[in-house]
Amino acid sequence: MKVYYRTYDLAFRYPFTISNGRTKTHQPTFIVQLEHLGRVGFGEAPAITYYNIPVEKMVEDLERKKQFTEKFAFTEPERYWHYLHHLFPTNPFLVCALDIAGWDLYGKFKGKPLCQLWEGNTGKQTVTDYTIGIDTIEKMVEKMIEKPWPVYKIKLGTDNDVAIIESLRRHTNSVFRIDANAGWKKEEALEKIQAFKDLGVEYIEQPLAKDDWEGMKWLYANSPLPLYADESCVAEHDVDKCSGHFHGINIKLTKCSGLTPALRMIRRARELNMGVMVGSMNESTIGSAAIAHLQSQIDFLDADGPLLLKEDLATGLHYENGNVATSGDPGLGIRFTDLYQK
Incomplete structure (x- = not known):
């Protein structure tokens, strides 16, 4: 080799x-x-x-x-x-x-395409969100309007979080998913989540610091919306720790060390009756194809890396109205582009 x-x-x-x-x-x-x-x-x-x-x-x-x-x-x-x-x-x-x-x-x-090598409904499609990064409210609205999409992932962790969501909601009926990237304290988190529950928000990702397990246990017991772990769930051994503190986990392939452990993490989360999403770390089409092949195994998908990048490295994914389809070719089903070959 x-x-x-x-x-x-x-x-x-x-x-x-x-x-x-x-x-x-x-x-x-x-x-x-x-x-x-x-x-x-x-x-x-x-x-x-x-x-x-x-x-x-x-x-x-x-x-x-x-x-x-x-x-x-x-x-x-x-x-x-x-x-x-x-x-x-x-x-x-x-x-x-x-x-x-x-x-x-x-x-x-x-x-065979990777999805056909694993258990699950290979015909199932899970809508991927489109991420709106933190900016001025006007700019966040502009980004959203420029990219009509059925589900948006909104990055928060500012003093204006509620105002941001209220402003975005005035311009779309699409579903919102919120990612605080560990930016809140527990009382602040609960106050904001209570405001969000009537604004079309589906779940909250990583509301508190990654090691605030006591705070997460309290928030888990009181939150009106589901809570998903990201920074608190890096590797396989973190899945069990998240049980009773989060309603689900966000698996990042790069952080957990690949598809092989990700498949085991999915199985363990199911055993613990937890939801599963697989998230983006702004991969090109190569890494995003690996994520997309897992969609039949999971509840929520965040595979929008190629949509956020001005440059890409491969072809093989097709995005349309929130759905992301792989090419059907064996393996990842991607082709490296001539522009970047060395």
Whole structure:
């Protein structure tokens, strides 16, 4: 097996801001390519600053152990993930990129799209939201009107959160999902959630700090809307901790280290009677295709990365009125674009 990689800095359509004033104009991302027995698999891991794994760290770790990555006798992706998990124990982002590429390869060997390799209703489509980042109220309204969509994910965590939702609601009947990115305190959260419950809000994502388990237990008992964990649910061992504190979990492939653990997290959440969403970390079409193949397994989908980026790296996803369809080709079903090939 041969391993190749590329790094990119993809521009956003608009500056992307979440709570605590974190703004970025570009999304750094790491693309890996596995070649084995005449087939090629692709994977992606975007870099997120506050997780302290930049693309440079992914490159450094892969280069240091590249020969071991290539020497593995690949037969199926679960075995490969376990090998990678031990090879790169402190770099789940790199493991994710390689795991997705392994699944892409495996799907091509089997001649099937990934969704057909897993249990679930492969005909089920789960509407993806479209994210509106924090901005002035006027600009957030403008972004929403520019992109008519059945479900919007609204980033909050400001002093004007209720006013933002009230203003957006005056311009659309679409469903709202709110992501506070750990930007509230518990009493503030409950007050805002009570205001939101009559404004067409479906659920609240990560209202409190990731380690405020006591606050989340209190909010869970009192919230009139469902609460979903994001920053509080990074890896597999976090799923059980979220039970009794959240109504559901948001799985991020990059954070949990790939599709292989994500599938186990979905199963465990179901055993605990929790809802499941899979979220975006602003992946290009490569990583977003991996997310989209999971839609038959989950309740809520956040796979809007390619819609938020000014630049993309591949084709193979089709977005229409909230639905995202994969191409039907084996594996991820994506094609790397000539513009970015090196």
